[in-house]
Amino acid sequence: MLESAKIQKRQSEIRSNLAELAANEAPSEDEQRSLKDLNREYQVNESRYQAAITAEDAERRDAGADLETREASEWGALVDKFEMRQAALHLDEGRQFDGATAEVVQELRQAGGYRGVPIPYAALETRAGETTSATVPDPIATKPLIDRLFPQSVAGAMGAQMVNVSAGGIEYPVSTSQVTAGWASTEGGDVAGPSEFTTVDRPLAPDHTLGIQMRLTRKAMKQSAGIEAAIRRDMQGAMQAKIDEAVFQGSGSNGQPAGVIAKAADYGIDSTAVDAAASYAAFRKAVTEFMLNNAASGPGSVRALIRPEVWDAMDDVIFDAGSGVTEYDRLAAKLGSVTQSHNALKAPSGSTPASKALLSTNAGGQSPIFVATWGAVDLIRDVYSDAASGGLRLTALVTMDVSISRTEQLRVLTGLQ
Incomplete structure (x- = not known):
């Protein structure tokens, strides 16, 4: 279990205990000490939780990048094994695809329509x-x-x-605005007025x-x-x-x-x-x-x-x-x-x-x-x-x-x- 999940679970338990103690209008000395201890632990856990989230976020990004790279490398390995000979024989003799070539053709056909063999x-x-x-x-x-x-x-x-x-x-929106900066001429004077942010679209x-x-x-x-x-x-x-x-x-x-x-x-x-x-x-x-x-x-x-x-x-x-x-x-x-x-x-x-x-x-x-x-x-x-x-x-x-x-x-x- 992730450290942040453990801390979050403990925080939920503390909130439940604090709710029970807060409902007692005349808490005993032991209950008052428990209130202070639980409140102090809750505050410390909040800082720990933020630190855990920050650390795990970097780990998630690294893991995500690894998955993306892994997926691209697996596809690249399949394409490296793609045989043009199979495509030609399929069109000439109707021979069925096999191996990596069959997987590549199937993936491409699922992504878009082709009249012939996608390469x-x-x-x-x-x-x-x-x-x-x-x-x-x-x-x-x-x-x-x-x-x-x-x-x-x-x-x-x-x-x-x-x-x-x-x-x-x-399309790619490209900024074309000419935003300018200006100094305030006097103390309390206005700086340069707002400039409109404009773009031009580059369609493909x-x-x-x-x-x-x-x-x-x-x-x-x-x-x-x-x-x-x-x-x-x-x-x-x-x-x-x-x-x-x-x-x-x-x-x-x-x-x-x-x-x-x-x-x-x-x-x-x-x-x-x-x-x-x-x-x-x-x-x-x-x-x-x-x-x-x-x-x-x-x-x-x-x-x-x-x-x-x-x-x-x-x-x-x-x-x-x-x-x-x-x-x-x-x-x-x-x-x-x-x-x-x-x-x-x-x-x-x-x-x-x-x-x-x-x-x-x-x-x-x-x-x-x-x-x-x-x-x-x-x-x-x-x-x-x-x-x-x-x-x-x-x-x-x-x-x-x-x-x-x-x-x-x-x-x-x-x-x-």
Whole structure:
């Protein structure tokens, strides 16, 4: 029994005894002493009870955190054992799920409706040490498949927060009020008047669906070496490329979410026209604006996203001939990180080719960009398209949306020549 429960039980007994003694109008000396002793014990127990509650509250929080961590780790262990091969064979041959894969599919189907086979996003991650299943014959030594090339995740590198939503829409209220402080000019005078606390809602809605189609020939399904890992990497890479592109360049129409750079004006993100050769000075000026808006404590907390052509131009300009330090070296040394992508940023254009860049910072630990996904990947089989050849055509559907937090945490640079 918890110490607080023991004390609480004793306090109840004391109150009962005190009630009996208080009802006696002419208590004896022994009863008077009992009254004093019980009253004194009751007061001491009150202090002990408060101390016990405080100590046990910390224990409860630790226990709760342990349970949450344990639940997440158990789910992660199941997902680590999820086999893409079983999903493909279930759609192709109707084979039943078994083991950890069956448990994961059952859990996901209970959480939301899927037309096909639900696949957790974590199951698409590349896993080290994967080998051919021992239960599948593989008489020919087949070398690992050579994957397509995909850009690395840019959204994560720029501090985007991935949010998984089970159902419905969500929104993040962001404070936009400009509360000011003021001194009282005279003794007894009023301080600055009250300022209205205002917020703006950043909604995330399941309005955008990304589809990925894969065609597996009959030979590929029978040729077991590395096929599961290759399918997973291919799907993950294709989604990563398209999601990165949508996060920054989404048009907000034709089914696409509103990208941070493409729709910067709609979000209210400040844009600075450089209209000159890309240089460290141009980025330094924008970082200074971050610090003046209390969004960044220094250049080390700012991330930059640039085109490879900008890196090429800046790395070709020597700042210090003696040391060989280039303009890009200065930029990379000062900022928290510099990410290069030809997928998240549009190619340079204009008579003097120029491109855009994005700066972001996590002010107060808050991510500048939200990328929401709903549920899991819905894997559906097309039973008709490749029926004649015995092949398997799969469609993976992903629902996602993009939004930002504070506009002060993002800044677009244009005209970087």
